[in-house]
Amino acid sequence: MKTKSLGSVRKSFSPWTDPDAKPFIRFENVTKTFDGTAAIDDLSADVYEREFFALLGASGSGKSTLLRLLAGFETPTRGRIVLDGEDMTGIPPHKRPVNMMFQSYALFPHMNVEQNIAFGLKQDGMAKSERNDRIAEVLKLVKLENYGRRKPHQLSGGQQQRVALARSLVKRPKVLLLDEPLGALDKKLREETQFELTDLQYELGITFIMVTHDQEEAMTMADRIAVMGDGRILQIGTPPEIYEAPTSRFVADFIGTVNIFDGTVTARNGDRLKLETGAGHLLEVDANEESVSRARSGEKAAYAVRPEKLRISAKELTGPNVLSGEVWEIAYIGDMTSFHLKMDDGKIVRVSMVNASRESPVQLTWHDRAWVSFDPDAGLLLAN
Numbered sequence: 351m352k353t354k355s356l357g358s359v360r361k362s363f364s365p366w367t368d369p370d371a372k373p374f375i376r377f378e379n380v381t382k383t384f385d386g387t388a389a390i391d392d393l394s395a396d397v398y399e400r401e402f403f404a405l406l407g408a409s410g411s412g413k414s415t416l417l418r419l420l421a422g423f424e425t426p427t428r429g430r431i432v433l434d435g436e437d438m439t440g441i442p443p444h445k446r447p448v449n450m451m452f453q454s455y456a457l458f459p460h461m462n463v464e465q466n467i468a469f470g471l472k473q474d475g476m477a478k479s480e481r482n483d484r485i486a487e488v489l490k491l492v493k494l495e496n497y498g499r500r501k502p503h504q505l506s507g508g509q510q511q512r513v514a515l516a517r518s519l520v521k522r523p524k525v526l527l528l529d530e531p532l533g534a535l536d537k538k539l540r541e542e543t544q545f546e547l548t549d550l551q552y553e554l555g556i557t558f559i560m561v562t563h564d565q566e567e568a569m570t571m572a573d574r575i576a577v578m579g580d581g582r583i584l585q586i587g588t589p590p591e592i593y594e595a596p597t598s599r600f601v602a603d604f605i606g607t608v609n610i611f612d613g614t615v616t617a618r619n620g621d622r623l624k625l626e627t628g629a630g631h632l633l634e635v636d637a638n639e640e641s642v643s644r645a646r647s648g649e650k651a652a653y654a655v656r657p658e659k660l661r662i663s664a665k666e667l668t669g670p671n672v673l674s675g676e677v678w679e680i681a682y683i684g685d686m687t688s689f690h691l692k693m694d695d696g697k698i699v700r701v702s703m704v705n706a707s708r709e710s711p712v713q714l715t716w717h718d719r720a721w722v723s724f725d726p727d728a729g730l731l732l733a734n
């Protein structure tokens with residue numbers, strides 16, 4: 351019930367679509383260079399209060415540097431960061447309403463859970479009774495009420511992760527920065543914790559900015575995702591926007607699996623284009639308003655289709671948007687089966703099929719000839 355109501359409330363959370371909404375955090379043309387090389391390159395972005403914002407990108411794309419700039423551990427070479435209306439330039443880390451939870455939990459091994467959580471509050475000179483109240487509150491939040499006296503080595507990885515989270519929440523920061531917070535957890539625990547963490551974030555009303563290179567994690571947890579590459583943000587959007595409407599080949603390729611067909615536009619009728627691929631396939635695809643203007647006859651274009659939007663058949667299919675090839679790989683993953691077909695030109699096309707029943711709906715084995723087809727609106731004409 352709780353998840354349901356949370357879900358419906360979160361659904362209406364989209365301040366970035368409201369022109370009157372004021373951003374909570376603004377990165378204004380921020381550049382950070384190390385030895386002349388830009389780790390962050392003229393980056394601008396807005397994050398809203400209570401938002402769960404994920405930074406997703408390959409190793410070295412600048413995610414951690416951006417967090418460290420916001421936390422105040424690094425200083426921008428150019429540009430500035432504004433938080434809750436206040437310019438952060440020159441403000442040291444401990445004076446910022448920001449807390450950072452690190453990838454390595456960095457718990458003090460000789461202190462028990464309560465002492466670990468109390469540490470920051472003590473440093474701030476908070477009275478003991480208030481401290482104890484706060485500690486009890488966060489331990490309850492992370493469901494570790496009965497673990498206060500244990501030392502870190504007496505806890506599982508997941509529990510240690512929650513202690514680290516409790517420690518970063520106890521000071522009630524306005525913004526919590528999380529650098530790969532679930533990196534040390536196994537898949538199952540990680541998935542459980544993802545939901546717990548999003549519920550917790552919602553309940554506390556804290557703005558979260560999370561760094562991850564795990565796209566499923568970003569998709570599951572975030573309100574919006576910023577896809578980063580080479581110190582820049584390539585696209586910001588909700589998980590469905592990033593997945594269904596990538597604005598570039600890079601983002602389409604980086605998020606999930608995609609088949610990209612390169613070709614030449616041979617005809618156009620309204621929004622419908624004919625695209626001839628190098629392998630001689632004729633595709634009939636829909637272009638959106640933005641891409642159709644670029645797609646003139648004779649121009650090169652690329653069409654991107656996700657594997658789950660293709661149909662596969664052991665029987666010959668005809669018509670446009672039909673491709674045929676040899677079954678090269680079959681991966682049975684349980685909930686779905688993934689096929690790799692090798693086309694006559696050597697290109698691999700990926701198709702996935704949900705296993706809705708226990709019997710496979712298609713009888714195909716290695717080296718069989720198979721046909722795939724898709725609807726004209728199954729994919730997206732890419733800009734570059």
Ligand SMILES: Nc1ncnc2c1ncn2[C@@H]1O[C@H](COP(=O)(O)OP(=O)(O)OP(=O)(O)O)[C@@H](O)[C@H]1O
Nearest residue numbers: 384385389407408409410411412413414415416563
């Ligand atoms: N203190 C530093 N001195 C020199 N170069 C640095 C420093 N910190 C980061 N860099 C460089 O800046 C670039 C971005 O690094 P950053 O750690 O922000 O990437 P990332 O996206 O967080 O990567 P990862 O996923 O591997 O943690 C890298 O090329 C890195 O080598």
